Amino acid sequence: VMMVIGDVEKRLNKILEKEGxxxxxxxxxxxxxxIDIVKKVKDYADAIIMGGSIGITNLNEITKEIKEIIGDMPIILFPGNVDGLTPYADAVFFMSLMNSNNTYWTTMAPTLGAITIKKYNLEAIPMAYLGIEPIKRTAVGFVGEVNEIPQRKPEIAALYCLSAKYFGMRWAYLEAGSGAEFPVSNEMVAVSKRxxxxxxxxxxxxxxxxVAYKKVISGADAIVTGTLIEDNPNMVKEMRDAIKKAGMEKIK
Ligand code: 1GP
Incomplete structure (x- = not known):
């Protein structure tokens, strides 16, 4: 069996090994x-992930511009739909919203997008995208028709992660939704990883x-922030330091 792991994923795994x-x-x-946000945060992220659930304007131009600013830091697309693809990114999270009620979001959107990913020569990183309470109150929960996983049932999220692994996916994203009132619990992160x-x-x-520190200690391999940095880009160093501190404690 050939494992097709490209440069971006290899690089992320290397950082994970060294920094946790x-x-x-x-x-x-x-x-x-x-663009201004990217300029302020470019030295602190391991990757920029790009996407949104509603509408995409000028993706090509914006991605090109961001790439010029960030140099060799990877841009990974996090597409909200089949139009969230551009050849100017390095990779794409090839994802199934596994707990959607609509097969468009579990399999049809990725299937329709697949040929574009090939044409654009993007590295596809296989990922399970899992919608966790309170995601229904956010844009992605609404658009993605998510059958949200209750926070009180961490073992359901863990089962999806195991299923994802057996499907050959190497990543799972526990998503509470952008701007969620509360994040995925530490326990859910822990059992999913375990x-x-x-x-x-x-x-x-x-x-x-x-909060980020505790997620990593609980077992998170990667932390995503969107809203926080949009509202307050000055937080970026403190966030990075907390995540890396927890990572180092985890691997030592
Ligand atoms: C959304 O998980 C991300 O896909 C980021 O959420 O905007 O709440 O940081 P926030």
């Missing part, structure tokens, strides 16, 4: 000042370095 945790900054290309041992990304509603 990754920090991804989510940039919404529809945000008016996204059962599946694939790379666990945690995002949605993470607003403080302390």
């Amino acid at each position: 945790a990754l920090y991804f900054i989510l940039i919404d290309p529809d945000e008016k000042n996204c 059962l599946s041992d694939i790379n666990i990304i945690v995002g949605g509603g993470i607003r403080t370095p302390e």
